[in-house]
Amino acid sequence: xxxxxxxxxxxxxxxxxxxxxxxxxxxxxxxxxxxxxxxxxxxxxxxxxxxxxxxxxxxxxxxxxxxxxxxxxxxxxxxxxxxxxxxxxxxxxxxxxxxxxxxxxxxxxxxxxxxxxxxxxxxxxxxxxxxxxxxxxxxxxxxxxxxxxxxxxxxxxxxxxxxxxxxxxxxxxxxxxxxxxxxxxxxxxxxxxxxxxxxxxxxxxxxxxxxxxxxxxxxxxxxxxxxxxxxxxxxxxxxxxxxxxxxxxxxxxxxxxxxxxxxxxxxxxxxxxxxxxxxxxxx
Amino acid sequence: xxxxxxxxxxxxxxxxxxxxxxxxxxxxxxxxxxxxxxxxxxxxxxxxxxxxxxxxxxxxxxxxxxxxxxxxxxxxxxxxxxxxxxxxxxxxxxxxxxxxxxxxxxxxxxxxxxxxxxxxxxxxxxxxxxxxxxxxxxxxxxxxxxxxxxxxxxxxxxxxxxxxxxxxxxxxxxxxxxxxxxxxxxxxxxxxxxxxxxxxxxxxxxxxxxxxxxxxxxxxxxxxxxxxxxxxxxxxxxxxxxxxxxxxxxxxxxxxxxxxxxxx
Numbered sequence: 001x002x003x004x005x006x007x008x009x010x011x012x013x014x015x016x017x018x019x020x021x022x023x024x025x026x027x028x029x030x031x032x033x034x035x036x037x038x039x040x041x042x043x044x045x046x047x048x049x050x051x052x053x054x055x056x057x058x059x060x061x062x063x064x065x066x067x068x069x070x071x072x073x074x075x076x077x078x079x080x081x082x083x084x085x086x087x088x089x090x091x092x093x094x095x096x097x098x099x100x101x102x103x104x105x106x107x108x109x110x111x112x113x114x115x116x117x118x119x120x121x122x123x124x125x126x127x128x129x130x131x132x133x134x135x136x137x138x139x140x141x142x143x144x145x146x147x148x149x150x151x152x153x154x155x156x157x158x159x160x161x162x163x164x165x166x167x168x169x170x171x172x173x174x175x176x177x178x179x180x181x182x183x184x185x186x187x188x189x190x191x192x193x194x195x196x197x198x199x200x201x202x203x204x205x206x207x208x209x210x211x212x213x214x215x216x217x218x219x220x221x222x223x224x225x226x227x228x229x230x231x232x233x234x235x236x237x238x239x240x241x242x243x244x245x246x247x248x249x250x251x252x253x254x255x256x257x258x259x260x261x262x263x264x265x266x267x268x269x270x271x272x273x274x275x276x277x278x279x280x281x282x283x
Numbered sequence: 284x285x286x287x288x289x290x291x292x293x294x295x296x297x298x299x300x301x302x303x304x305x306x307x308x309x310x311x312x313x314x315x316x317x318x319x320x321x322x323x324x325x326x327x328x329x330x331x332x333x334x335x336x337x338x339x340x341x342x343x344x345x346x347x348x349x350x351x352x353x354x355x356x357x358x359x360x361x362x363x364x365x366x367x368x369x370x371x372x373x374x375x376x377x378x379x380x381x382x383x384x385x386x387x388x389x390x391x392x393x394x395x396x397x398x399x400x401x402x403x404x405x406x407x408x409x410x411x412x413x414x415x416x417x418x419x420x421x422x423x424x425x426x427x428x429x430x431x432x433x434x435x436x437x438x439x440x441x442x443x444x445x446x447x448x449x450x451x452x453x454x455x456x457x458x459x460x461x462x463x464x465x466x467x468x469x470x471x472x473x474x475x476x477x478x479x480x481x482x483x484x485x486x487x488x489x490x491x492x493x494x495x496x497x498x499x500x501x502x503x504x505x506x507x508x509x510x511x512x513x514x515x516x517x518x519x520x521x522x523x524x525x526x527x528x529x530x531x532x533x534x535x536x537x538x539x540x541x542x543x544x545x546x547x
Binding site: 076083085093094098102103107108 | 286288293307308368373376378379383544545
């Protein structure tokens with residue numbers, strides 16, 4: 001059974017049709033990225049799956065539960081999922097360790113507190129008051145609170161916004177750890193390189209509809225699209241779009257009798273493909 | 284597989300966390316806990332006369348201060364701080380965990396009850412030492428006092444949580460909540476002798492719990508002979524209990540049904 005199963009999801013706010021019929025199937029253990037510009041219906045979709053918003057139509061099963069379930073069933077459901085929201089700035093007067101320990105008490109099967117602190121790289125800040133943390137440290141605390149309950153499914157909403165490159169790499173390593181223990185992850189991000197590095201599959205959502213679901217390598221025909229070969233010829237930089245870049249390189253190699261000056265073979269990046277798919281509208 | 288912790292267990296843990304957070308906000312700790320004492324000092328120094336044979340204004344005022352302390356500490360502080368917690372995303376994060384709403388409410392109730400007990404102890408201490416306030420001697424009066432504090436604290440907590448849905452933002456909450464509390468205090472006979480207020484003010488105040496809490500506290504701290512000077516010529520203890528219980532039910536109903544975890 002899939003961890004996330006969504007059929008015909010619809011949601012309107014008055015006259016605005018935010019989500020117009022979204023289908024999603026995400027199997028256990030998959031890291032799935034949902035991409036889309038602001039206002040595409042991404043946040044609405046995710047918040048419905050997280051149980052924060054109601055829906056107008058559609059069937060949803062998350063770990064076998066309807067997110068709109070209430071009472072004890074809702075607690076059993078939430079015991080098995082983790083949510084990292086876009087930003088929370090509460091509890092400034094508590095220390096990091098106090099907060100992580102307290103949240104661990106909410107779950108039936110919490111992870112070891114020290115292990116989680118180490119996983120997010122906050123051991124050294126363990127005794128610091130939350131209000132004295134930097135933005136990036138705060139974000140790592142958000143992640144710690146999201147994974148403390150050993151979730152089978154983790155929602156990550158733009159987890160690395162505001163991270164420096166080093167912190168992002170460390171975060172990606174943490175996600176790889178979670179992949180290793182079989183956690184299913186639904187990720188939304190604005191960073192296409194992040195989606196490419198982490199996701200098994202990506203979906204592009206625009207105007208309330210999923211345009212395509214694919215692997216990052218194949219999205220939008222990326223794997224079969226033309227490559228661009230560029231090189232320097234005297235004072236000029238030349239380039240050639242081709243379906244057979246190897247043949248072009250071989251030809252150039254023969255032409256220059258060896259090393260080709262400033263040779264580059266460029267495949268379209270995920271970002272190029274994505275921008276083309278959503279009609280060049282990006283932020 | 285372990286079981287999910289019970290709502291009561293989590294509520295008690297939330298209470299501990301709430302107290303710890305509160306205790307670290309030094310300015311607000313000092314101000315909240317000593318505010319009634321400061322008011323008693325001011326009013327006790329200004330009004331030196333007696334309002335009835337053997338009843339000093341300080342004695343009358345202690346009853347009003349405990350009653351309005353319950354409203355300030357519960358209703359006012361929760362109706363202001365909960366929208367602030369909501370603004371910064373703290374409530375939404377809690378909503379995403381298996382912790383149920385009832386645990387969050389229990390945690391708040393524990394914080395308010397503990398804060399009230401400390402406040403009352405300070406007020407008694409200063410009142411006895413500096414303002415000649417006399418403590419009741421009959422066991423029955425202490426019994427009334429105990430249920431008034433517990434019921435009043437619960438009622439104030441429930442109404443504070445319920446009212447937290449009204450302010451749109453944490454920033455504006457104080458502007459919405461504080462005037463309501465101050466007006467209620469004037470109307471309910473906290474700062475003035477209730478029977479000297481205009482009749483319409485008395486009648487309006489009788490709808491809300493503060494008037495009944497204040498009157499109930501008077502029944503504890505003033506001699507029984509003073510009951511004859513109340514509007515109803517009696518302490519109306521039974522009616523006080525019913526009205527506070529009714530407000531507790533109303534507050535709990537709206538807290539459970541309408542509580543807002545998210546700003547939009």
